[in-house]
Amino acid sequence: MLSAAANERLTRVGAGTPCGELMRRYWIPFAAATQLDENPVRKVRLLGEDLVLYRNTKGGLGLIGERCLHRLVDMQFGIPDECGLRCPYHGWLYDETGACVDRPMESAKGEFKAKTKAYPVQELGGMVFAYMGPLPAPALPRWDLFVWPNAVRQIAFNVIPCNWLQCQENTGDPTHSVWTHGHLFKYALQREGKYEERAASIDHTLHGRTKWGIGIKELYANPTEHGFEKGIVFSKELGAEEDLRRRHSTVIFPFYTQTGKAGAPRSEYQIRVPIDDTNTLHICYQCYAAPQGVEAPKQDGVPWYEPPTHDAKGRPILDYVLAQDALVWVAQGPITDRSKEILGRTDLPIVLLRRQLAEQIDLVEQGGDPMNFFRESPGDMIHGSGVVPSNQKPVLQNYRRMYHKGFASDDGDRYGPAIDLVKELHRRIEEADIARSAAE
Numbered sequence: 246m247l248s249a250a251a252n253e254r255l256t257r258v259g260a261g262t263p264c265g266e267l268m269r270r271y272w273i274p275f276a277a278a279t280q281l282d283e284n285p286v287r288k289v290r291l292l293g294e295d296l297v298l299y300r301n302t303k304g305g306l307g308l309i310g311e312r313c314l315h316r317l318v319d320m321q322f323g324i325p326d327e328c329g330l331r332c333p334y335h336g337w338l339y340d341e342t343g344a345c346v347d348r349p350m351e352s353a354k355g356e357f358k359a360k361t362k363a364y365p366v367q368e369l370g371g372m373v374f375a376y377m378g379p380l381p382a383p384a385l386p387r388w389d390l391f392v393w394p395n396a397v398r399q400i401a402f403n404v405i406p407c408n409w410l411q412c413q414e415n416t417g418d419p420t421h422s423v424w425t426h427g428h429l430f431k432y433a434l435q436r437e438g439k440y441e442e443r444a445a446s447i448d449h450t451l452h453g454r455t456k457w458g459i460g461i462k463e464l465y466a467n468p469t470e471h472g473f474e475k476g477i478v479f480s481k482e483l484g485a486e487e488d489l490r491r492r493h494s495t496v497i498f499p500f501y502t503q504t505g506k507a508g509a510p511r512s513e514y515q516i517r518v519p520i521d522d523t524n525t526l527h528i529c530y531q532c533y534a535a536p537q538g539v540e541a542p543k544q545d546g547v548p549w550y551e552p553p554t555h556d557a558k559g560r561p562i563l564d565y566v567l568a569q570d571a572l573v574w575v576a577q578g579p580i581t582d583r584s585k586e587i588l589g590r591t592d593l594p595i596v597l598l599r600r601q602l603a604e605q606i607d608l609v610e611q612g613g614d615p616m617n618f619f620r621e622s623p624g625d626m627i628h629g630s631g632v633v634p635s636n637q638k639p640v641l642q643n644y645r646r647m648y649h650k651g652f653a654s655d656d657g658d659r660y661g662p663a664i665d666l667v668k669e670l671h672r673r674i675e676e677a678d679i680a681r682s683a684a685e
């Protein structure tokens with residue numbers, strides 16, 4: 246458990262708060278570039294600040310304060326211009342630095358010095374990132390899934406009505422899978438009468454996850470260069486099928502989780518971006534890579550989607566992994582009161598996650614650079630998981646590489662606009678595997 250004061254310190258993200266200042270040292274992903282194809286102007290709320298993202302008519306991006314300086318019109322209704330965004334009311338024009346560079350019908354250009362708020366933005370791997378901290382901005386890290394070549398991608402966004410840390414703590418919790426993605430999954434499918442049809446196959450992930458509850462000897466958690474790794478140690482003596490150390494997804498500080506290696510037929514970043522203290526933008530950045538010798542289908546841009554979390558009657562949808570996670574995060578309350586918790590042995594990685602966060606907040610307060618803040622670019626591709634991507638010969642029987650055979654039924658991927666390309670990629674991978682096996 247934490248004191249109420251420590252809980253505040255780790256969760257609040259507004260300007261001037263300890264965690265808010267830490268967050269303002271990072272490039273924060275918050276939109277897909279393809280969202281601007283549909284409408285070049287987009288309302289955004291990040292770290293409790295209301296902003297407007299736009300693409301000007303030359304293709305440049307800007308992120309400026311929500312209100313026009315003149316008479317405070319909401320700039321989400323603005324008109325993109327060659328070098329900025331014009332207010333729809335009297336046409337004042339703001340560039341990407343927030344400078345008001347034209348006031349039609351007013352005094353001559355160049356006389357007006359007032360500026361609106363503005364933050365630098367960059368695009369990488371189809372994601373748009375903002376930097377809201379002190380300048381100069383650090384380098385935007387090229388984490389592997391954003392830049393891995395020869396891959397299909399799609400991006401899922403969901404607004405989750407609770408504090409960001411609840412979502413991120415889920416990553417420090419390897420054993421929740423047993424219940425949230427095992428027993429709860431089964432119960433939800435049974436209640437809908439879909440269990441036989443959807444999960445009868447022993448390959449369905451819920452069966453394996455349910456088994457992870459048996460024979461747990463202990464949990465482990467170790468800091469790494471970019472975050473921490475953790476997992477479960479199973480013991481045959483305690484009833485597990487074998488003695489095994491099972492690594493769980495990797496935490497990349499401060500708000501990323503990586504599941505699967507770069508280069509795998511399916512891997513993803515789950516990114517928990519604080520919209521404000523009680524809302525989180527959950528991003529699943531999904532990357533499906535082709536192994537050597539296979540060509541991934543081509544995409545024009547990275548498409549985005551919003552997987553459904555509730556049905557037409559407002560009831561939670563519980564038949565895929567992210568929706569199950571979202572249910573339990575929100576069910577902890579808007580900002581869970583950690584002063585009332587009773588932690589157990591399985592919470593060991595969560596204790597490390599909180600300690601790491603507290604240490605990095607302290608460091609920023611003392612004027613230091615926190616983990617994963619890069620003054621210089623750390624390279625063309627960095628592996629935040631610390632795991633060497635080598636998955637060029639994946640195992641044939643893997644649930645997520647069998648999407649083309651109807652196995653995309655345990656996660657939100659199936660709602661994504663690129664799922665048919667992913668199935669085609671997996672079909673090509675299987676074909677290559679069969680050809681390789683025949684030649685061996």
Ligand code: FES
Pocket residue numbers: 313314315316317318332333334335336337
């Ligand atoms: S209110 Fe924006 S230009 Fe007048």
Ligand SMILES: [Fe+2]
Pocket residue numbers: 415421422425426566570
């Ligand atoms: Fe989960």
